[in-house]
Amino acid sequence: MNNFTFYSPTEFVFGKATEAQTGTLVKKYHGTKAMIVYGGGSVVRSGLLDKVKQSLTAAGIDYVELAGIQPNPTDPKVYEGIELGRKEHVDFMLPVGGGSVIDTAKAIAIGIPYEGDFWDFFIGKSVPQTGLPIGVVLTIPAAGSEGSGNAVITKLDGLRKLGIRTPEILRPVFAVMNPELTYTLSAWQTASGITDMMAHIMERYFSNTxxxxxxxxxxxxxxxxxxxxxxxxxxxPDNYDARANIMWAGTVAHNGTCGVGCEEDWASHGLEHEISAIYDVTHGAGLAVIFPAWLTYAAKHNVGKVAQYAVRVWDVPESDDLQAVAMEGIARFKAFLHSIGMPVTLRELGIENPDIDLLVRKFHEDKGKVAGNYVHLDSQASREIYELAR
Amino acid sequence: MNNFTFYSPTEFVFGKATEAQTGTLVKKYHGTKAMIVYGGGSVVRSGLLDKVKQSLTAAGIDYVELAGIQPNPTDPKVYEGIELGRKEHVDFMLPVGGGSVIDTAKAIAIGIPYEGDFWDFFIGKSVPQTGLPIGVVLTIPAAGSEGSGNAVITKLDGLRKLGIRTPEILRPVFAVMNPELTYTLSAWQTASGITDMMAHIMERYFSNTxxxxxxxxxxxxxxxxxxxxxxxxxxxPDNYDARANIMWAGTVAHNGTCGVGCEEDWASHGLEHEISAIYDVTHGAGLAVIFPAWLTYAAKHNVGKVAQYAVRVWDVPESDDLQAVAMEGIARFKAFLHSIGMPVTLRELGIENPDIDLLVRKFHEDKGKVAGNYVHLDSQASREIYELAR
Incomplete structure (x- = not known):
């Protein structure tokens, strides 16, 4: 086991009607003027936005709003939020939504006090030293951003989708999580979220440690x-306990609970980021395509943990033929993804003619010549995985 | 699933040589003068105390010492620590040891700023409003106190062993956990710790939620x-990975990671506390005696989760005869406890003639007429469990 630090200081307030506590929580964490960040109309239509505003007002918290965040969030909204936050002297970020909304709020949180371009942080030109505190009202269990110190943003110019990790600054101080708020998610959003959280665990689980x-x-x-x-x-879709179990799974998948002391992999996330940056597909659906392909490659080159995964997660009977065990596990994983309506090939994802040269080139531009840890991916390997995913 | 809050803000610094970071961590959490609390000679003999002191000095942290904490810690050392802390203007508690040392430090931490008698908190006469921050150097994986908001102290006058729970004040700000520090634990201490952490999970797992x-x-x-x-x-005993896995298990067993959204039980801990208060046995060994007896009673009155435990933890083959499945699971649990050198009866624990009348009376004095949640224990039930444990 490797040395590790486990530090998950977020206060997770989980359960029915917990959104009513939002104002009290902002106050507890010293917010006086919040920027509510959200996406499209669903938080408006559902009445959630009004409930959050009422809760803020009741606690004496002032607020401004930044609406219209899209999936695979891009830099223009971050710049808009930074300008708004500075002008309005906002001291607390309050995303109400899923990973895209939270990650936009995180980028704004570190962008407001920074003199340079916030994109500096994402290309490694600078490291965030401070940021506004972030509290979350979660509506989509998927990205795990409510408990993570990470954020992912796409720069439109060049379509670069990059992530940063600065837990001490980017980890939310609280996350309000009411599973009832997820009843209205579409089947597609629900299944993409499930795939994303599975992938977050698998990136940690597939380790040589x-x-x-x-x-x-x-x-x-x-x-x-x-x-x-x-x-x-x-x-x-409105089974409370099922929604609750999935929602909490999404958090522990990514807040550090899983995979302590392991060298992690994360190549599959990188391979997927290129797909969603270029073809603007849902991240979870992209992972449903990439992960089986990655597993197939990994089983060929380092079968051990793939076989263990097949036996322990997918109940494949043990056998000395580890390769066969692993492949049966991958087959069951694919069948599971299909059963929840996910694609498992690029074609099923609607990408008939993927530009694999471009994907491979951009992947290694972003991740270096060799990516991944469980298996090392050079450009020949990443090409093979994209081909397996066709 | 019930509503819950998960809030585990402790910074766990885990791995080889991490004790060298103690001073830096005390400084990070604003300590300037620490009270090092420890037990007998082992932390002195092993050189750990010296390493911790060097680390404090290097970070510019002043310190005083409180030595001689015994297992099943009692109130006199708490009073001594409170007096010392006030006299020396200590602003940080630094227990170096296991649960007894940590819990003593926790009681001192809330006792120093409190005008009344610290025991008020344990008998419910008062609620802690503030306390000194606590940082831990853990040497015994067992009690989970390094990540919990709980403390247990025995009042010598009347032999009352009582616990309090005030997470926002009593949860350590950091815990340094080097598995190498546990190599020298005796087989008895190791096995008692293993039993204690298993019990912490079982108190949460056996739930009707x-x-x-x-x-x-x-x-x-x-x-x-x-x-x-x-x-x-x-x-x-000096297998690093085995020690590391056991050490981290002891933490997640009790920091809130396990059992989210479940009504918990805790009757077995109460039943055991009476035994260790009266007969001064090791808490973990007492639990090894009580838990199989409690499970046997529970299986008779509410078999469901006991059968699930038998199948999923002890690999008992599934069958329609849930009672038989449950009893086989309990038999395997007992065999496991024996295999690590634990007693499973009061007689094996060295208590030939337990005063069951006294145990039952004190248990219900402390816990009320009916205790526990998975099964409700009145005085007839608790008597039956103590008898089963003979």
């Missing part, structure tokens, strides 16, 4: 829970 | 990891 029994068993337990609850949440 | 798939799977995963690593840590 030895002696990590506790990490393995916890990852496997969370994956089992997701696999068991997914059919229920798809067939009964 | 429905729809808690994520909590169940995570609890089962951590228990599986403990059961798998225990034989390795007993036979190879």
């Amino acid at each position: 030895q002696g990590v029994e506790i990490a393995d068993r916890m990852c496997e337990g969370v994956m089992k829970a997701i696999v068991n609850e997914a059919p229920r949440v798809m067939s009964e | 429905q729809g808690v798939e994520i909590a169940d799977r995570m609890c089962e995963g951590v228990m599986k990891a403990i059961v798998n690593e225990a034989p390795r840590v007993m036979s190879e």
Whole structure:
């Protein structure tokens, strides 16, 4: 097991009607004027935005609004938010939504006090030293951004989708999580979220670090829970317990609970980011396409953990033929993805003629000559994975 | 699933040589003068105390010392610490040891700024409003106090062993956890710790709350990891990975990670506290005696979760005869406890003639007429469990 730090100071307030506590929580964490960040009409139509505003007003918190955040969030909204925040002297960021809304708020949080261009942080030109505190009202369980110190933004100029990780500054101080708020998510959004959280665990689980029994068993337990609850949440969208289990799984998948002491991989996320940056597909759906392809490549070159995953998560019977065990596990994973309505090939994702040269080139531009840890991907390997994903 | 708050703001710094970071961490959390609290000679003999002092000095942190904390810690040392802390204007508590040392430091931390008797907090006469920050250097994985907001102290006058729970004040700000520091623990201490952490998970796992798939799977995963690593840590006391897995399991067993959204039980801990208060036995060993007896009673009155535990943690084959499945699971749990050198009866614990009348009376004095949630224990039920434990 490797040395590690586990530090997850976010206060997660989970359950029915918890959005009513938003104002009190902003106040507890010293906010006086918040920027509410949200996406399209659903938080307006559902009445959630009004409830949040009422809660802020009741707690004596002033606010401004930044609406219209799109999936795969891009830099123009970040610049707009930074300008608004400076002009209005905002001291607290309050995203109400899913990962795209939260990540935009995070980028604004570090952009406001920074003299340079916020994009400096994403290209490694500068490191955030300070940021506004962030509190979240979560409506889409998927990205795990409510409990993570990460953010991902796409720069329109050049379509570069890049992530940063600065936990001490970017981790939300609180996250309000009411599973009822997720009842109205479409089947597509729900399934994409489920795929994203599975992927977050798998990026940690597929590791060559030895002696990590506790990490393995916890990852496997969370994956089992997701696999068991997914059919229920798809067939009964307003089943509270199913929604609640999936929602909490999305958080522990990405707040550091899973994978302690393991060298992580993250190549699949990088491979997917190129797809969603170029073709603007849903991140979770892109992962549904990439991860089976990556697993197929990984099983060929480093079968051990893939076989363990097949046995412990997918109940494949043990056998000495680890390759066969691994492939059966991958087949079951694909069948699971299909069962919740996810694509497992680029074609199924609607990309008939992927520009694989471009994908490979951009992937290695962003990640360097060799990416990934469980298996090392050079440009020949990443090409093979994109080809497997066709 | 019930509403819940998950808030675990402790910074866990885990791995080899991490004790060298102690001074830096005290400084980070604004300590200028620490009270080092420890037990007997082992932290002195091992050189750990010197390393911690050097680390404090290097970071410019002043300190005083409170030594001689015993297992099942009692009130006189708390009073001594409060007096010392006030006299020396200490602003940071630094326990170096296991649960007894940490809990003593926690009681001192809330006692110093309180005008009344610290015992008021334990008998519910008063609620802590403030306390000194606490940082931990952990040497015994067992109690989970390094990540919990709880403390347990025994009042010598009347032998009352009582606990309090005030997470916002009592949760350590950091915990340094180097598995190498646990190599020298005796087999008895190691096994008692393993039993204690298993019990912490079981108190949460045995719940009537429905729809808690994520909590169940995570609890089962951590228990599986403990059961798998225990034989390795007993036979190879200086196996780093085995020690590391057990050490982290002890933390997640009690910092809120396990059992989210579940009504918890805790009757077995109450039943055991009476035993260790009266007979001064090791808490973990007392739990090894009480928990199988409690499970046997629980299986008779509410078999569901006991059977699930048997199947998922102890690999008992599924069957329609849930009672038989449950009893086989309990038999395997007992065999496991024996295999690591734990007693499973009061007689094996060295208590030939337990005063069951006294145990029952004190248990209900402390916990009320009816205790526990998974099964409700009146005085007839608690008597039956103590009798089963003979």
